[in-house]
Amino acid sequence: MRERDFDHPEVVLCPDGPMLLRGARSVQDADGTVHPVRRPVVALCRCEKSSRLPWCDGTHKVIPKG
Amino acid sequence: MRLPKPRGGLSEWVVARLADAGAAGAAPAADSLEDEALALWTLHELSYRGFEDADDHAEWDPEVLHVRHGLEVALEDRLRSRWEAARPVAGDLPDDVPAALEALVAADDGPSLADHVRRRADLDQVLELLRQRSIYHLKESDPSAFVVPRLPVRAKAALMELQYDEYGDGDPNRLHAHLFARGLEAAGLRPEYGAYIDDAIAENLEMNNAGSLFGLHRRLRGAAMGHLAAFEMTSSIPSRKMAQGLDRLGxxxxxxxxxxxxxxxxxxxxxxxxxxxxxxxxEDEPDQAMEILFGAWTCLDVEARFATAMLASWGADR
Structure with a gap:
């Protein structure tokens, strides 16, 4: 088997889930507040139901899929 | 940490044998599942931080390993027979493992300790739960760390990306096990590693043993990673409930x-x-697909057994 390169995108849209973002230093939320990032990867809420926007808190899992 | 208090003939033999390699006699049969679980927990601990009153050579002592092997075979047989009895479709290899994991977690109907903590638990119950949880949380992520060298390229890089965050992203103050120790201290509990092992109920010991068994055997790498996935997939929302319950109780x-x-x-x-x-x-090792689901299901199952036992002990299971 030949060695190959792998996809390793900075932005990943998880099906029915958050957006993973790699390598960000800060994120501005919808209200204009800038949040510092302390992790190599963060999960940003896409369902807008998170209790800690802009971050995902897993709430999407209890929302019925459309 | 010091060796735990024995809870039967086998754990008594293990504690004596680890304290003194010259201790004579063959290992007796276990008196109970609790005795067996504590014996295996104690033997596995030799591969983590060990005991100040145990001989460090015991980890690789053939006589000790022989006993550990017997206990591991019995535990694995028990876990597999539970999985075989519960799994919905026999012999069907999942072609989409992430979706299969999601379905497995969604179908989990085990009782929730986090729900109880959020709404009803009193302070004594929460402190007891924290003492029980300390057995795992003070070595949080350590079982998965054993698996790193056993994985193909993509899974290895991804596990390291996850573990790096578990271990504080390079900052010791943010290492999760350390955050839990700080939490124990602030709650008036003992933060030292293994401080509450003598309080750990049998279901808690078995839950910890399952994680160690998967982590310590290359053969079980798929189960270890499935276990990790199910653990993480059932953590966010319960963690929020735990935080709400802790707030409620001051x-x-x-x-x-x-x-x-x-x-x-x-x-x-x-x-x-x-x-x-x-x-x-x-994808890289298709024969691991079903093992991943076995590990994930087992993670949910041992947590459900632990939660059932805790809630029953509080009369909160109705």
Whole structure:
């Protein structure tokens, strides 16, 4: 088997889930507040139901899929 | 940490043998599942931080390993027979492992300790739960760390991305096990590693033993990663409930902060674990696909057994 390169995108849209973002230093939320990032990867809420926007808190899992 | 108090003939033999390699006699049969679980927990601990009153050579002593092997075979047989009895479709290899994991977690109907803590638990119950949880949380993520060298390229890189965050992203102050120790201290409990092992109930010991068994055997790498995925996939929302319950009881501060951190961290980790670790592992090593599901199901099952026992002891199971 030949060695190959792998996809390793900075932005990943998880099906029915958050957006993973790699390598960000800060994120501005919808209200204009800038949040510092302390992790190599963060999960940003896409369902807008998170209790800690802009971050995902897993709430999407209890929302019925459309 | 010092060796635990024995709970039967076999754990008594193990404690004596680890304290003194010259201790004579063959290992007796276990008196109970609890005796057996404590014996195996004690033997596994030799591969983590060990005991100040045990001989460090015991970890690789053939006589000791022989006993450990027997206990591991019995535990694995028990876990597999539970899985075989419960699994919905026999022999069907999942072609989409992340989706299969999601379905498995969605179908989990075990009782929730976090629900109880959020709404009804009193302070004594919560402190007892924290003492029980300390057995795992003070070595949080350590079982998965054993698996790193046993994985193909993509799963290995993804596991390291997850573990790096578990271990504080390079900052010792943010290492999850350390956050939990700070939380224990702030709640008036003992923060030292293994301080509450003598309080750990049999279901808790078995839950910890299952994680160690999967982590310590290369053969069980798929089960270890499935276990990790199920753990992360059932952490964010319960962690939020735990933090709410702690706030309700006036334990806001470092312990609530520990659970708060897990709301955010595990919403990331569950994606990495299901997709980038388990998904790619199953693609690269298709024979691991069913093992991943076995590990994931077992994680949910041992937690359900632990939760059932705790709630019953509080009369909160109705």
């Amino acid at each position: 334990l806001d501060g470092p312990m609530a902060a520990y659970y708060d951190e897990h709301v955010e961290a595990d919403a990331i980790h569950e994606q990495l674990a299901a997709r980038d670790i388990c998904g790619t592992l199953a």
